Amino acid sequence: MSNQLPAIVLLLTLLAAPLCSMMRNGDHAWKLAVSSAWLSVVAAFALLQQVWGGYEISYHMGGWPPPWGIEVRIDELSALVLVLVTLFGSIVLSALRESLRPIMRSHRHSLYYTTFLLCMASLIGITITGDAFNVFVFLEISSLSTYALIARGRDRRALTASFRYLIMGTIGATFILIAIGFIYMVTGTLNMADLAERLPAHADNRVVQASFAFFTIGIALKVAVFPLHYWLPNSYTYAPKATTAFLAATATKVSLYVMIRFVFDVYGIEFSFQQMQLGLLLVPLSIAGFLIASLTAVFQNDVKRLLAWSSVAQLSYMVLGLGLLNIDGLTASITHMFNHAMIKAGLFLALAAMIYRVESSKLSDLAGIGRTMPYTTAAFVILGLGLIGVPLTAGFVSKWYLISAALEKDWLWLAVLLIASSLMAVVYIGKIIDAAYFKPVSASHAQVKEVPPIILIPCWTFALLTIYFGIDTRLSAGLAGRVAQTLLGVGS
């Protein structure tokens, strides 16, 4: 059965979704969803073990060999993203039932789990596929399900946020489709490995250049690269609580993965960075991105929006690492993709736990929450430290690589800017900690109790993982370093 794993890892969630939708009982649907999600985690780890050390798996859908059929191709990078999506998705899903209870009547829950599973399955599909058009197909599923997930927020503004995301996302997806159509026109193939072989011969073709432009803009919309990030803060703010944790952890990260895949593997480094000068575009934009977004985050009074802006900043770090085009930079990108997914999912989940009790994410309403909900807040603080990049947390590892990448280029000013941005993170996380521990509890929230363990355990799982990956970096940075070497074509 182990050679069928690439299909199984996807089918677990993709088949559980329609089954879930047919269940009237929300609790049963939740049990099915959670068990299938955790099984897919097992499958993902099994795949990671199979490719560990730089191997590749190729699985032919329908038994047709590529380029005629669709190939599923898993290497270390996709296995890492696979673990990211399934593991963090499952942890959030485990906490989802309790967190949904206040906002939806229970018979609607099964539909919500269905959407969640569809989103997860499509992200898995994007990650494992080796076919350019197939990426687009699953991208559509993930976009549609994301819009639905966001629009279910309790606030009416969730609808506008979701609509804005829908428009931006559709433009992005259309651009990606045009890009894929163009390269198909020139090469006659859709298989990524085949494309990579055939594209260099057409590097001077304007169709390929235009395709690259469309792809870059399209995927930049999806990754929320500054200044195409406008959909993100609102979407994250108004999405139903725990959902934000899932989206923040996975959706943008998978888009970033697609970006890396296409830029490095399909179009090739030479074309992307020397001919099209992608670095000149990405580096200044991402620097502006993290400075502006961090600064904006400092001035937010709503914790959810604050964390959303911080996400924009963190995504800019990842894009920056990619644009620097050296091994440390790329290692930083990939490591941070993993670490930030974990940290931000944990933060949003802990915040969701607070909202679950306090029913507000305003900074003033969270005053004194460190005393009324000590365990949740403690987890939040650990994760917050991870976000800042304090040593012994996962965040430190990725920042370290990013700064050494800047120093390797002799760009001292960039290292300084990175540290400045981290200091801003200290300020905005400090603001929350200050409110949580040093402000008096307001009378209306004095009765607030700790959340039930079913939410608390997932929060702490994220917090402990953050510390674990701050110390043992074999899975994150170790793997990322190997992947970076392969992508850059440096002998490994």
Add this chain to the structure above:
Amino acid sequence: MLVATVFVIIRLEKLMSAVMMMGFFSLLSSCIFMVLDAVDVAFTEAAVGAGVSTIFFLAAIAIVGRTSRPVKPNKMIVPLITCLGTGAILIYASFDMPRFGINDAPIHQHVAPRYLNDSAGEVGPPNVVTSVLASYRGYDTFGEVGVVFTAFIGVFLLLGAGTRKSGKERPAPPNVGEGSMRQKVVLREVSDLVIAPVLIFALYVQWHGDFGPGGGFQAGVIFASGIILYALIYGIVPAQKVMPPRKLAYFPAIGLLLYAGVGVVSMFKGGNFLNYSVLAHDPLHGQHYGILIIELGVGITVAAVMINIFFSFSERSL
């Protein structure tokens, strides 16, 4: 004409006429696809773009009202720049595109020859499009069914159809079509004539996809159009008697599961996911069964999704 139509759509403030023009736009593009020899695509575009989506727009208009508010000019600048930029890149690229209709364009050189020459021996159906869609790239089609299913779940999650308690229903003001269209004798007589052939035609398209243009997607849409037409003329309530929403809500999932089921069975039979060749003793037979069943799955999902979405729209406008 396409360009002219688009300009008309943008300038129109009456949403009703805009929707009509959109239908016209779809019909025109489907003609273009015909000229490009993409018969299956043209068929789909005609059925989806000109047919069902027009009806959905109409149903939506019944909810939101008929006119749009004009947008302030200063809000138009960014979209305008985006459009111009996109157009510029497209034109820039078009200089290096392979000439229209020449034989040695790359897309005819690499993958396509095998599709064209060997598919009859490897997969079976005379319609190459069907073999590419259902077998060579069956995984993509599976994904597309997933897209349709996701759309359905999304609409259900947001509009909440099928959850309305019968006791809560307000005394019915005229809903989409009901009352206004029911009295029109001509409409009724014509649709009486048309609906049954439409449904039969849908079944024909469903099973004939192997040989000519057609298949599950188009059949599902046509079938749904027949039902929706019935609902428009006779009102939602009788239509829902034919298709009880509660049961109908299961069908999108059933279609998707049917499709996936074929894939899973082929996995148990020792092939890869969606490898139909292992389904029967003879690979060609296996391919044949596989394609028939997955096309049926596609048809069920598409039809059920369309009808479901229409019902939930019109329940809203009650």
